Amino acid sequence: MDNCYGEYIDKWLSGIYAEILFWKEYIEERGGIYTNEYGRITQKDAGFVLEEDIPDEKKGMIYQFADVGSGPFSNCGFVSGKVKLNMVAIDPLAEVYKLLKEKNNLDNDVLLQTGFVEALDSQYPENSFDMVHMSNSLDHSFDVIMGIYQLLYICKIGGKVILRHAENEAENEGYQGFHQWNLSLKNPENSFIVWREGIRIDVPEIFQEYADIELYCGKGECPFNKVVFTKRKPVKIPDNKYREILFTKVYSFLIRNMMSQISMENGRKNLKTEIAQEINKINASPAGFRGQLKDRNIKDVAIYGMGIIGEQIYDLLIGNGIQVNAIIDVRKITKNGIRSIPLEEYADTDKVSVIIVCIAGDADEVIDQMVRCGINEDKIVKAIDFVKGGY
Structure with missing residues (x-):
């Protein structure tokens, strides 16, 4: 030791x-x-x-x-x-x-x-x-x-x-x-x-x-x-x-x-709070959000990062009829039968419409790493952009 x-x-x-x-x-x-x-x-x-x-x-x-x-x-x-x-x-x-x-x-x-x-x-x-x-x-x-x-x-x-x-x-x-x-x-x-x-x-x-x-x-x-x-x-x-x-x-x-x-960090806007507020707006009036999902033909999603933000996004997706097919996380996590996999083991396929990056840290760095691993950048979206419809 x-x-x-x-x-x-x-x-x-x-x-x-x-x-x-x-x-x-x-x-x-x-x-x-x-x-x-x-x-x-x-x-x-x-x-x-x-x-x-x-x-x-x-x-x-x-x-x-x-x-x-x-x-x-x-x-x-x-x-x-x-x-x-x-x-x-x-x-x-x-x-x-x-x-x-x-x-x-x-x-x-x-x-x-x-x-x-x-x-x-x-x-x-x-x-x-x-x-x-x-x-x-x-x-x-x-x-x-x-x-x-x-x-x-x-x-x-x-x-x-x-x-x-x-x-x-x-x-x-x-x-x-x-x-x-x-x-x-x-x-x-x-x-x-x-x-x-x-x-x-x-x-x-x-x-x-x-x-x-x-x-x-x-x-x-x-x-x-x-x-x-x-x-x-x-x-x-x-x-x-x-x-x-x-x-x-x-x-x-x-x-x-x-x-x-x-x-x-004092001047940094709290991303978790902002995402939670956006999700509350969606839950209060979900029709517009569901319409955006339908217009973009989003049916199957992968989540990167199953912390607090990831849990919130997961619940939002499931509550609006969207299937989560994969969880990408360095930790060993099982969520409703889905076992997480590390990024290097994730295989990008057409089965997933979008991959949502759900971390409070440097999402841009993570996205760069995902692209280097062969994931189509057009499929990747930050959690805050996803809940605001900016994707």
């Missing part, structure tokens, strides 16, 4: 900009298409979602809780009916989130502190918290195993470390940006496995000495897998070779480069 460490850091750094930009737009748009979720995670009296994991013997006591990799808000809630919850949210991008929230006059009373999961022992004493939690974020780390050592270190003996993550998220996201590790419960070993190409680690084999470990596979309305470590004894952290890099290269890059780039 040591030999690959520089590669993991570089990949993580390459994803910071997209992560900050996502949260910038999310906060400025008050959740955008995630309005219901936004209302829940920003309210100051949101109920604590891990209530059932608090032991009954702690009822009425002060309960120290840390949410690591929390994002700007934490999605755990703040109000417990069992205990007096004392919460801290820890994230490598905490300083950025503070600035974004301050600029947008948004405060949900969460105490944000800057910290890396691989180096928590440099900030918090051993046995500091009754419960330590990570949700959909441990897979973003440089070193997952070091991260778990650290989480257990700052957890009290008898306390719990709770991990909630999607199955194999790095695979799902094509190892892009922050997504560098797969966390799996659904595997031949019937264990908690951390893996990527060339590396496969059985986590309970390492940590069963220190904690009782319970595994819960996600299903139904709770799609995230859940792993609960109940700490039995003190944890000896292995030598941490990465501390100097974490607090020099990474943090310096974050502050000096990312914030300057984010400030340049």
Whole structure:
């Protein structure tokens, strides 16, 4: 693992900009298409979602809780009916989130502190918290195993470390940006496995000495897998070779480069909002849009990019009787039986009337790449032009 460490850091750094930009737009748009979720995670009296994991013997006591990799808000809630919850949210991008929230006059009373999961022992004493939690974020780390050592270190003996993550998220996201590790419960070993190409680690084999470990596979309305470590004894952290890099290269890059780039985005019109507004107009009076589709003989479509914009365009097409025949995306995605394919595997045929580019970034660069791959440029249209009829 040591030999690959520089590669993991570089990949993580390459994803910071997209992560900050996502949260910038999310906060400025008050959740955008995630309005219901936004209302829940920003309210100051949101109920604590891990209530059932608090032991009954702690009822009425002060309960120290840390949410690591929390994002700007934490999605755990703040109000417990069992205990007096004392919460801290820890994230490598905490300083950025503070600035974004301050600029947008948004405060949900969460105490944000800057910290890396691989180096928590440099900030918090051993046995500091009754419960330590990570949700959909441990897979973003440089070193997952070091991260778990650290989480257990700052957890009290008898306390719990709770991990909630999607199955194999790095695979799902094509190892892009922050997504560098797969966390799996659904595997031949019937264990908690951390893996990527060339590396496969059985986590309970390492940590069963220190904690009782319970595994819960996600299903139904709770799609995230859940792993609960109940700490039995003190944890000896292995030598941490990465501390100097974490607090020099990474943090310096974050502050000096990312914030300057984010400030340049202030004058950019929000493409996602503009597309959403155009789609709302179409849905309110669809006859004109359907007429344009008929006039142009558009019956079958391919979508490039199945993020927020891609989902909106997909729903618009299906709702107006247009068949989506292909999804082009670096990630492995299945949408209503259609499996995504990377651009280099897409074969341009006459079966598709138009290919809609559904990304918020540099669409022109993507279109150039598509043309170099042999796709007829006359078939390619940007999502914003498609919904405005300018194609």
